[in-house]
Amino acid sequence: MSRNKIEKLQNExxxxxxTLSGRDYKYGFVTEIETDRIPEGLNEDVVSLISEKKNExxxxxxxRLKAYRHWQTMKEPHWPNFQYSPIDYNAISYYNAPKKTxxxxxxxxxxxxxxxKTFDRLGIPLTEKKRLAGVAVDxxxxxxxxxxxxxxxxxxxGIIFCxxxxxIQKHPKLVQKYLGSVVPYGDxxxxxxxxxxxxxxxxxxxxxxxxxxxxxxxxxRINAAASGQFERTLIxxxxxxxxxxxxxxxxxxxxxxxxHAAVVELIAMNDAEIKYSTVQxxxxxxxxxxxGIYNFVTKRGxxxxxxxxxxxxxxxxxxxxxxxxxxxILKGDNSVGEFYSVALTNHRMAADTGTRMIHIGKNTRSTxxxxxxxxxxxxxxxxxxxxxxxxxxxxxxxxxxxxxxxxNKCSANTFPTIEVNNxxxxxxxxxxxxxxNADQIFYLVSRGLDTEGAVSLIINGFCKDVFKExxxxxxxxxxxxxxxxxxxxxx
Amino acid sequence: MxxxxxxxxxxxxxxxxxxxxxxGKTTILKGINLTIHPGEVHAVMGPNGSGKSxxxxxxxxxxxxxxxxxxxxYEINRKKIDILDLAPxxxxxxxxxxxxxxxxxxxxxxxxxxxxxxxxxICKHQGAEEMDPLDFDAxxxxxxxxxxxxxxxxxxxxxxxxxxxxxxxxxxxxxAVLNPRFSVLDETDSGLDxxxxxxxxxxxxxxxxKDNAILLITHYQRLLNYVVPDFVHILxxxxxxxxxxKELAMKVEExxxxxxx
Numbered sequence: 001m002s003r004n005k006i007e008k009l010q011n012e013x014x015x016x017x018x019t020l021s022g023r024d025y026k027y028g029f030v031t032e033i034e035t036d037r038i039p040e041g042l043n044e045d046v047v048s049l050i051s052e053k054k055n056e057x058x059x060x061x062x063x064r065l066k067a068y069r070h071w072q073t074m075k076e077p078h079w080p081n082f083q084y085s086p087i088d089y090n091a092i093s094y095y096n097a098p099k100k101t102x103x104x105x106x107x108x109x110x111x112x113x114x115x116x117k118t119f120d121r122l123g124i125p126l127t128e129k130k131r132l133a134g135v136a137v138d139x140x141x142x143x144x145x146x147x148x149x150x151x152x153x154x155x156x157x158g159i160i161f162c163x164x165x166x167x168i169q170k171h172p173k174l175v176q177k178y179l180g181s182v183v184p185y186g187d188x189x190x191x192x193x194x195x196x197x198x199x200x201x202x203x204x205x206x207x208x209x210x211x212x213x214x215x216x217x218x219x220x221r222i223n224a225a226a227s228g229q230f231e232r233t234l235i236x237x238x239x240x241x242x243x244x245x246x247x248x249x250x251x252x253x254x255x256x257x258x259x260h261a262a263v264v265e266l267i268a269m270n271d272a273e274i275k276y277s278t279v280q281x282x283x284x285x286x287x288x289x290x291x292g293i294y295n296f297v298t299k300r301g302x303x304x305x306x307x308x309x310x311x312x313x314x315x316x317x318x319x320x321x322x323x324x325x326x327x328x329i330l331k332g333d334n335s336v337g338e339f340y341s342v343a344l345t346n347h348r349m350a351a352d353t354g355t356r357m358i359h360i361g362k363n364t365r366s367t368x369x370x371x372x373x374x375x376x377x378x379x380x381x382x383x384x385x386x387x388x389x390x391x392x393x394x395x396x397x398x399x400x401x402x403x404x405x406x407x408n409k410c411s412a413n414t415f416p417t418i419e420v421n422n423x424x425x426x427x428x429x430x431x432x433x434x435x436x437n438a439d440q441i442f443y444l445v446s447r448g449l450d451t452e453g454a455v456s457l458i459i460n461g462f463c464k465d466v467f468k469e470x471x472x473x474x475x476x477x478x479x480x481x482x483x484x485x486x487x488x489x490x491x
Numbered sequence: 492m493x494x495x496x497x498x499x500x501x502x503x504x505x506x507x508x509x510x511x512x513x514x515g516k517t518t519i520l521k522g523i524n525l526t527i528h529p530g531e532v533h534a535v536m537g538p539n540g541s542g543k544s545x546x547x548x549x550x551x552x553x554x555x556x557x558x559x560x561x562x563x564x565y566e567i568n569r570k571k572i573d574i575l576d577l578a579p580x581x582x583x584x585x586x587x588x589x590x591x592x593x594x595x596x597x598x599x600x601x602x603x604x605x606x607x608x609x610x611x612x613i614c615k616h617q618g619a620e621e622m623d624p625l626d627f628d629a630x631x632x633x634x635x636x637x638x639x640x641x642x643x644x645x646x647x648x649x650x651x652x653x654x655x656x657x658x659x660x661x662x663x664x665x666x667a668v669l670n671p672r673f674s675v676l677d678e679t680d681s682g683l684d685x686x687x688x689x690x691x692x693x694x695x696x697x698x699x700x701k702d703n704a705i706l707l708i709t710h711y712q713r714l715l716n717y718v719v720p721d722f723v724h725i726l727x728x729x730x731x732x733x734x735x736x737k738e739l740a741m742k743v744e745e746x747x748x749x750x751x752x
Contacts, residue, residue, distance in 0.1 A: 443595040447609035448583035461599030
């Protein structure tokens, strides 16, 4: 038997095992690929080695080392409303790159076919022939970007869309100016860790007056075992520009927890708008809570310019633990921040997620719509902060936090914080808790819908204010994802 | 019309035979027999706890109500099918409808989206073309006139913050939209003031046709003044103890249920 055939057989076997063990997670497969891996452990040498592997300029390495030293002085945060076993930071490998991509391929034809196949299977075709028409994709596999589509098309408009490691080489001034300007390395424990060891992620620069005709997106795939993924994304929208950015993510089914600690920074100048959408579907562990990704993420946008707007839309349906508060610093007068979120937890998942809206400029406005769905024995929390600074005259905020419980063993909590330092502000907060129950399902079923259709109608109804903010294809995906997750939980 | 077809017309469209139903371990219905022809309105009356609502639920296919004996035959394409073998959604798609005594609230789902989803499921099953939102909107507004309903109603979430009367009207609106062949109305009159009752009763009367049938389940005779039944059955302790014409309802109103055994 040839080697190829053996490999193919092995692959098929893995697929079969996955369908048997984790039927509800179709992305749980592992790609067998040779990797360039830095052994487990974290110290200054490892940080320098990552920098070296990426052939980085010294300012970048120094910044990483500063972050690392600062991180060592910090403590892992345990204030969120969930428990997790301590993370052994020396048991993690901080760099895993598929070997064949160490020298960055120039075209998609040079990318390892095994990787192309992997992304095909994830529904992210990368090759010229098959790639998605309206969406430019940067595909990140473990610690490196393996390919970015539509780059030349975007370059014609002056849009830079590339892996951040490439931006550090080619656009050092932009990176140096903005990296860490919204999330400084000392911001929090995981942001510091990320700043020290981040490997890849995307860089987007939209020049003045340009409305990106394509959706830009990054797909993050964790593949290697005993590894972490530390992505870093930086998006800059110059005056009067517009960009819609999407991210998706998946990981193999594994019994061990894996750490994903990302930092995303957005900067919007005068009259610029950034729309950032996430569909997060990391492996979330099995029914008993074994395995799954720890998703500890810092995302923040800065509305630097007047009339600028940053809008976060997230569908958080995966990960064993999610700790994430995408926020907006509304510095420019009349700037607008939005946060639309659906967080679904099932099995033993825990989510502590929400947003922070910091109003600094005059007439700044923010909207928060959060929908939490918890089922089985999961724990779903909204945590949010609205802060009106003394300078923020006539600032306005509207927050709505709704929780839906499926079954009677799950929990939902809301922790809103409102701090108002200017009495011309208007701040509204509404919250509700509801329950999806067998009576509702039967009511719909007795009108001719099947159970699946009934659940989908209810979930869609509950989440529609968030789903309508998602790009069309993403909205369809999101609905399917939630339906799949809730299958068997209702009744 | 051929002789055969005439005989078919005379055939019952809905027949309950020796039906026994358990809820948990308790037997609620103990051998029900009921025969209903197209065009007929039957009323089932009975005191509290006699099994009226159980009868409605078992016809609709509620999973908590288990038939332990007997059958419910329903004519589908000229064949008699025991609907106890059908899932609740299949029963609905074949034209069986239950108006709930306590309609369920579904937050976030607008009445029009819900009704269109249900309507299209039924169309799909019956091989008819599904309706797009615009056409359906026009169709829905037409049906709402039957029940004097406000236009704003269709965008409100299903039954959320509806008054008791609005909920009951919404049930009959669903009946008008889904156009069933056999409807069970479970205590549709309960909790209605006299004006709402008239509107609801008018609606039901407008939906009476030669080819459909209605089973009214009620505690009081009141509704039957407006929707006049062809037959009245008295249910006591899980059995039908008497079946007569509409005048039986008057007797019950006068004398109560105790004289019947």
